[in-house]
Amino acid sequence: MIKFINSKLQQIVKFFSFPPITMKNMNESSRRRTRKAYVQEPVLENDCFYPHIPLSANLLQDSSDEQEGAVHDGSLKGDYANIALLMFLYVLQGIPLGLAGSIPMLLSSRKVSYKEQALFSFVYWPFSMKLVWAPLVDSIYSSCFGRRKTWLVPTQYLIGIFMFTLSGHVTDVLGDSDSTAEVNILLLTCIFFMLNFLAATQDIAVDGWALTMLSRKNVGWASTCNSVGQTTGYFLGNVVFLALESAEFCNKYLRFEPQPVGILTLAGFLYFWGIVFFVTTTLVWILKKESDDLDMDPDQGIVNTYKTLYKVMKLPAVLSYCGILLTCKIGFAAADALTGLKLIEAGVRKETLALFAVPMVPLQIVLALVISKYTAGPRPLAVFLKAMPYRVLLGIIYALGVNWAYKVQVVPGEFPWYFYAVILCIYAIHQVFVYSMFVATMAFAAKISDPAIGGTYMTLLNTLSNLGGNWPSTLALWLVDSLTWKRCSSSGDSCNSPPDVQACKAAGGSCVTSIDGYYIESAFCVVVGLLWIKWKANKLRHLDTLGLSEWTCR
Template identity: 60%
Template sequence: MRKKARGESDKPVIKTDRQTTEIRSSSPPSVTSWKGEGRNIALLLFLYLLQGIPLGLISAIPLLLQNRHVSYKEQAEFSLVYWPFSLKLLWAPIVDSLYYSRMGRRKTWLVPAQYVLGVMMIYLSTKVDVYLEGSPNVQALTMAFFILNFLAATQDIAVDGWALTMLHRENVGYASTCNSVGQTAGYFLGYVIFVAFESPDFCNKYLRSIPQPEGLITLSGFLYFWGIVFFISTTLVWIFKKEQQPKLPEEDKREVEHNLTIIDTYKLLIKIFKLPAIKWTVVILLTCKIGFSASDAVSGLKLIEKGVPKAQLALLAVPLVPLQIILPLFISRYTTGPKPMDVFIHAIPYRLMFGFVYAGLIWITPWFQNPDGQFPFYYYMMVLIIYALHQVTVYSMFVAVMAFFAKVSDPAVGGTYMTLLNTVCNLGGNWPSTLALWAVDLLTWKTCRTPDMAPHEGNQCLNATETQECTDMGGTCITDLDGFYIETLICVCFGLFWLRWGQRVIQRLQNKPESAWKVHVSMPK
């Protein structure tokens, strides 16, 4: 056998009488090897984890506010911080198209977004205790965490795009896994871990032998720590991780989306919106969750109001994680046919029923409270079972609507099409939740009663200030009529009427031909 000369290629060579063609090996690098794809997978997991931290914190703040007796109108005001992830389609084309080539297409946005996130968290750590002290400054908290979520949404756009080019073409499917696992881990740290270790009751009961007035961590300390982590990690990514611009295969170059300018992208979105089928789909997506808004947005805060420790509620999310992983895999078996939205329609009555279930749970919660303010183990088991059954209905609707999006999206502009539908779907959950929180106080009647149980004129315990004034003069805020129960009844009734109309519209949408969902665009020159 002839020995290879130095520099001779190990790749197979095909010789013809006209030319010699070298065939490159297309086997993807191993995802388990650090020298292969392992380091890219690890980096993506870490970037998505960082993204999940502010998302988890944003979910924890309402629990802290509820313990400080803010009004539900103020909770509704804070709920606006969830909106950036539902509206990121508005600036996503700009993030995808404008960049500084020497820095890299994705790092142009990723690095500044994460730096500002870190700086904002460090600055907020010096102010957050003042914002929460006494009567909480909900407006300042809303503005600060809205900015954090806007930056996290921008980082998400950049990381999603980078994942598609950072990974080898055959390994790009792992991008969604990194997103799911990393963001869930970050959310777990920012929500469950923070709420548990911030709670003095939880720490004194399970982690300390000598009780202390504070938890093991504070909100200001948590923000400062992760602000430093954001700053250091962003610097390391900027310096050491090089971004390479891959050469697209010819079949990808022919796809419309790869050739669109910013203006072209916005024009494409408008064309998609103008499709009659999309117009009705948008109406369905923006109204289908109104019936669930009271139970989804208010019930958890009502449990805290009834005395359930916020740390215990947060920890109930832990055993639900395996269920949330298994459910989509199981439900997807029933959404792969030509009519995936049948599962969506069938799940609605059961999810509406949970409005009454949660109302009943909140009603009976005080009966389970011990004299020391704690709740027995079997009460938490009952809550966990209710949560788990509710998740079945939630994920049935979620998996079905995602399957429907995948079925109707025009492959020529699939990414933009799917992003548009996902944005509308998220917005359809956010605005009813904000409205539901805002309406609770309007439907609630409270009075401040003095020690002799006489009503105090002029104080209706509408917010934290009036509640504190009532307490300071020795009185007690008494709820004469809880607006949550009225709101639940209104939402469920609306949901049942919506179902009678909505299922007919959904069936018509499912029966539309494929051509009804096509958007006619010309290739940019």
């Protein structure tokens, strides 16, 4: 049974890659021919308007058929405890990521402006920028303390400290202490930015430690630990938290007598996980010994790593592809960044949106298996080009869905079952195109990466891919308020600034939206996305046909 599960998981991740945060030794030509290159790429966020579940994937590359067979023989003897530890470390990593994904929904229910949501969206950026400090984590360490524990232990202690501290003040930060208090969005952003920065640093250390913690024949299981552990942590910090934090959900499904609050509070959740981080980090520090294996996890050095990145960046083909990665997601910015928040604004409960992620898990596994069959050939970007127009056009469907939400409510906040069924179906269709593009780009990156520097190559490409998704989403959130026009119901005057809102309330009226910037952005993004396809389609096809020599550092 274990062999069967292992083989299926290896099929799922075969065409994905995750750049190794540990940079490989490029100086020994003999290693280039025979040594494994364990490639890990940074966490990629699921491009959808529901919880940003990370898309993580790994690729174990080996030029030796004998070594390949050893990796896939399914024997875990001697590594059960190590796999359990790696899985748990990745679960810990997913907790702050999940919490960061749940905060925008909490902010939306507190009527925070979209410009403030845009400011908070910067908390997702650290995992898109790990490449900047990853060489430091790989090269600066104490030998007596342990190469990876030098960073893992203090990083996890700091995450615990942040969670402990925030648990005592989160009520004030979210403006829940009294009716006149406001959300301190700047402080909240700084705290979660640091939490995600620390989680990204922990990810670098754990990715590197996985190479030496597991025996060589089982090092491929690091991909499974990463994917399963991080997704589990994210699920706990996002879907489970939002459901149990909701009084409506708990009263409807988990209680016999209604209560005004949920089973969990954000303060209690942070306090609990702060304790878990402290206790488990101490146990790992004291009980788990670290061993070095320079063949599996060589120390290339800071200078050599940055030199390698510079050489890769100078390649004309890489420059063209980087431009594509940084701009290809403009066409989905409004749909990905705003649709979920607009549905909450329309009355859909945040915990309902969070629970939509549950049935998507088996769908995503099946999609990964099916789509990888079509991206395994010599032209993986053909799948990307076929999926992209449909994903762009789904922006119109999402906008219509948000508009329909206002009209189909039985009473405010209550929707008929068929509304949820339609939205769930649209979301599932959306996932087909999201995963088609995701798997295609991962397959293409694995195809073009120079095996001698696969880790550096993959880290660079996927950092740019993440940035290409982050900046359009942040910009879309920032501009939507400026593109929205509101009028006072009593006087008909403008209601677009805080003083106007106060004046309208004083006159006994309320602000009514006459033009929603979300629809303007949705239309703009669809047009830009279709024009981008027309502009860049031939360039993508050309890059897909280039030989490996065009992508190789000489």
